[in-house]
Amino acid sequence: MDLHFGDAEPSADEREAVDALLGPPASTWEGAADRTGGDLRWARRGRRVAGRRDLLLPGLHALNDRVGWISEGGLGYLCRRLEVPPAEGYGVATFYGMFALTPRPATVAHVCTDLACAVAGAPREALQGAVCHPSPCLGLCERAPAALVVRAGEGGPESARTRGAGEAAGSGELRGSERSGGLGGSEESAAGTVAAVPPQTAAGAAAPADRHATAVVAPATPEAVDLAVRAPHAVADEPSAAAAVPQAGDPGLVLLRRIGTVDPASLDDYRAQGGYAALRRAFELGPAGVIREVTDSGLLGRGGAAFPTGRKWQATAARPEQPHYLVCNADESEPGTFKDRVLMEGDPYALIEAMTIAGYAIGAHRGYLYLRGEYPRALHRLRHALARCRTRGLLGEDVLGQGYAFDIEIRRGAGAYICGEETALFNSLEGHRGEPRSKPPFPVERGLFGKPTAPNNVETLVNVLPVLGMGASSYAALGTGSSTGTKLYCVSGTVRRPGVYELPFGATLDELLDLAGCERERLRAVLLGGAAGGFVRPDELDLPLTFEGTRAAGTALGSGVVLVLDESVPLPLVLLRIAEFFRDESCGQCVPCRVGTVRQEEALRRIAERAGSDPHGTADDITLLRDVGQAMRDASICGLGQTAWNAVESALDRLGAYA
Template structure:
């Protein structure tokens, strides 16, 4: 292709960093179109290499990546500026604490921390000698709110996600370039209640032998014995549906990919857990990474993929490290590779890093992101099972969904399903946070009531009554105190106009400033909309303006909110826009903003 490239040169560090991930070598003078398409998937890793090394994507670094990978610079710029964690500004700090100010952390005083940091470290986003702080959407550490993510560039870079922060500890982390490692996790429930979480706090997540001793690997072994078709049939009998929010039957998805004549097939694990208030996948990946990889491997085997990919949000450095360690050791021991367990099956797993974009949790946006494009959702149909990654048949499953698969195979589908209720099989993880004494991930059979789940948190710390629960995250909606007896099934939650979504149970006592939460939620959607379709790109802005007017006592036309809700829900391309108004609409409907409609 006759691309016109930037002629700025990279620094030595930048060149080394890029070469380390895409290989050294002479830049080909030119490549044909099909080769450029193939190279494109290296764009995101190459950009990460630059960001990791120098804390910024400079013109020289970007130009070098474009020349090496034959990416048009304008398109690369479009990709870089799509992601919040890629920095292109001189003035932005390179050693930076991303301080969560999202729903759960707000309840834990995040605004006060940000206010204090502005005093001690300077204004948000402005570097002082390269150091500083920035606000962040939910970092998925709601059980330890308030949370922050420290990033220090280098080879290797320092990345620490830690909780229970206050302004002085954040300031100290930024100054020292270090932050405390998090300790172990203990589940809130007794061991006998746990299935998915059975190894959490019990089995060393970095020890493959410990994992094997606890029964790990039996699922994959069984899968290899059964063969792909039987695995799919078994998962089908279990009634497992996707845990990411859409609740699509997992076996149907696999079957649709497995029967495609086109090759190769792909299996993608969506570990871009970014729904505000959600942290269950992080806990699984950090505390039981081998089982996650095992589930991924079984799914890949079932759909006929030789290389599965796990797309992990970049805000989860520990989860990435643990998964990578699990993959590496499983490969060493022959559980992954060209000849899995000597059975002639080729199966491998690799990690792909996100770069700070909630939208990439949408499955087709995730695919575009993995291909080195902007993380914009695709119009469906075609569905990924027909045309997914690189236009090839692809199954995409969430972490929790896949973590269930080894259990289904070892326990049998009936036993697994029986923990739930008909129509909502198995157990489900909920992310209990907010105004509870003991926040954390809980595992309950489907059909358990919301009140029972909340009770696992030990009541509100203040002792004040629960006023409402944000159920399902920013894309979910509110449930009021009088609705807490709703059984957590797809059917029952739908009946009261709510959704389990990604399993967020954010408890709010009667002191919670719900208008403030809604302002944060609408700001979140305005920030995270990819901008592709008009309803979402502009609609999320108008939602934020509407809530701002309403919460400051201004005139906010209820009919306009209805219309915004309608166009977002009906005309947006993807689930982000389709659910962007639901929290606000439910708050208004339930009178949580005061003053009735």
């Protein structure tokens, strides 16, 4: 491969940002400024370098975090370092919503305009001007409307992540050289600093105004967003994760029991509250024993597809190809979903322990945690927790002295809903565009880097702790016969107490809405399962919340979204927003979804603009919606296109929208 790079040079900042991630360039072949005699004789390139393609996305983050956008020179330098063709690098960079390929101000505000925030009155007027960008759901629905302010500058997350990456990178000549190649500094001391002071105010060479900073603004009034844009490092801390759990402290909680009572920064506190007992139990049981327990518990995947977790683990563990990988899907992007964020922010060690157990069960020595790019606090907490676990021997070459090696690397998404689809997530991790692959082959056969992989949602993994803690039979006694355990629900919209709720499977929607404080008189509809889910009418609230119950009722639990809409919310605009969301988030790979989502959005916009004035035209548009929707469901490659029309269809069929 003879790559061709343009003449654009990286700026000093861009060079520094990339070098902080990858180490200094070894030769002019890799983009070093000064040519040495050796460079004329040797070019040590090829597989050794090309094998790092998976660092393309972290590299793009490093550039974007430092400068605020990705220039031709910066992208060219990154591609040269990783031996990635610049056209492909450009294709990857343009795939993600959080990256800009044209100059923009260093501080930008991502203002959520999605369902829950639109219901709560997102400050659309704040969107005027270059610094504010409309954003899909930021996962802060309990505090809607929300905005995320990001200031580019020194000391961004990728500059702190290199040590973890180098250490966690497992075997390989390159990784070894990285470790000795000046990526120095002790992770522990760095982590210690981070633990003591929030990153916004971390002491550094640069003035606060030049340092990378993120600030969550919720509720986002135009004034608050404006203030945060001017001084993101001075924004007050977010309320603790427990504030998103109205049930916090309830002794009946299983998954949420530590949220609010445990200090998310303290490993000792986590262990004092029962942490790492499940991992010890796992080592007693052995990998096959863990899989048997998980299978017997009847645990079903909580990411939306409800696939039996035990079967997935068994299938991965049984594959002869090595290595095996564990992937934690924390790319929580379904509009209205924020349960995984609350788990990761409030109880980060639980996820790490659960990933270690899962890795042990499937025979993986490496786990990837693919985290939404829009979750700075979860990133910070998890990174700190990982560092703590490494020093305490709970991750690394010899976990708990049991001779099992396991480490976890966090990878940040960059604003692409589709990357929550498991095969798109693999492509994104590998440094390709986040386009879903066709199945078969399934991930358990050929997943990440073409190897057997078990991808699991955050909530699914965290369920493994009570499965091992209380035993499979006690766990299976929770919930109903075919939906065992408890489920997290993300309640938002027009309720008095929005937040994450935990209920055993089988509880009714009515009970959940009671907990959340929903006024029944004004209730118009409940959107269950998110944008890809379905609507439920006020007279259907006795619906049992189980996988089979919701399926039988023609809707879906999905990721646990419960978005409550009262009569004040104009339904046509909600449906239009859903269609806009899918149009924006379609990856563009297959025709039914790429063009179909556009045609559906056009039809819904026509209907909304008509406002009932032309019933004949509306009937035609509904026929068109149904025709296109059917083809999308039948012929799209992945779940996004197949389910994109679900919510709108259920609004037509169950709510009688536009009738």
